[in-house]
Amino acid sequence: MELEYQGIMVWVEQRDGIAKPVSWQLIGQARRLAEKIGAEVFALVQGHQVEHLAQEAIYYGADRAYLVDHPVLKDYRTQPYSVSTLEVIRQVKPEIVLIGATYQGRDLAGAIATHLPTGLTADTTMLDVEPNPSRLLLASRPAFSEKLMATILCKKYKPQMATARPGIFEALPRDESRTGQILRVPFDMKEEEIATKVLQFYQDEERVNLEDAQVIVAGGRGIGGPEGFAVLKELADLLGGVVGASRPCVEQGWIKNTHQVGQTGKTVRPKLYIAVGISGAVQHTIGMTGSDVIVAINKDPNAPIFNVAHYGIVGDWQQVVPELIRVIKAGKPAVAGAGGAAK
Ligand SMILES: Cc1cc2nc3c(=O)[nH]c(=O)nc-3n(C[C@H](O)[C@H](O)[C@H](O)COP(=O)(O)OP(=O)(O)OC[C@H]3O[C@@H](n4cnc5c(N)ncnc54)[C@H](O)[C@@H]3O)c2cc1C
Structure with a gap:
């Protein structure tokens, strides 16, 4: 059966060319789901001079990495990132899209969900998939003041999208013998078209990064x-x-x-x-x-x-x-x- 939407796509979040661990955790979980329904795992890597992350995504379990490398994507900004993500999703037509429920991931997921005729389950803590032929994503998250778990399905529209909390899923061991395809996706956006500029980063001394701590x-x-x-x-x-x-x-x-x-x-x-x-x-x-x-x-x-x-x-x-x-x-x-x- 030829499906219009195929594959599980994971957004690879990075800062200064270093990936957030949640990206590899979600590729690991995507791999587990993909095995159940016989699907492929795609990574979406965006940034500037980040080709090495496309290769890393394959080492962590992706079959294919879509690479959008452009100077306007150097630092995360909603506009260029959401425009290029939408372009890739419309071209590739993945059946599931997974994004880390980080500050940037939540921002991106919300921004793209408003442009796609589909839903978004935010902040999930469990992800499973129904076997063929339904291939429905079972996206679960605590609900009603965390008193019960709700499993949310998006039955009629594609892609099925979810953000998932960092630290919940386990990354697969990095395996340099894994091979896959890296596909460069052309992207054309001029700096003048973007409403926001990144002027400087301030380190919040009191902010703690628990999710990435060793x-x-x-x-x-x-x-x-x-x-x-x-x-x-x-x-x-x-x-x-x-x-x-x-x-x-x-x-x-x-x-x-x-x-x-x-x-x-x-x-x-x-x-x-x-x-x-x-x-x-x-x-x-x-x-x-x-x-x-x-x-x-x-x-x-x-x-x-x-x-x-x-x-x-x-x-x-x-x-x-x-x-x-x-x-x-x-x-x-x-x-x-x-x-x-x-x-
Ligand atoms: C909906 C909901 C969500 C919640 N979410 C969270 C959450 O995200 N995170 C969370 O942590 N809790 C959460 N809680 C609260 C949780 O149920 C517990 O009440 C809480 O985790 C207990 O914290 P505690 O272990 O620090 O305190 P206590 O249970 O009071 O334990 C204190 C411990 O310290 C030990 N102790 C005391 N003095 C000493 C000493 N001098 N030296 C060594 N040990 C000592 C005691 O023996 C005891 O074991 C949630 C509760 C609800 C209802």
């Missing part, structure tokens, strides 16, 4: 107050990481909500997640169990966090964390006495 030291209610986060920050800095938090800490005003991990916060996948004074409620753990290694520090040996931790330290964080900091600074292995191992 190490997160997260604090919970057990750390007792905002001053506890200063100690956690020292440990995070030593490990080259950032500070995360459970929701009560945000609600108490101990730390900004951009640090929150969990169901209503960020979903993270660092190499190392250190949970300090966090009990392990499911609304928290749902956002961090994709971490490679989880270390929990809690004074209660029965705290549920130890059920998801690979390593546990039972003890008062006010003893354990300064000791870890001291040991790391001294470059020596930890000594017994600061806490007992739970696992």
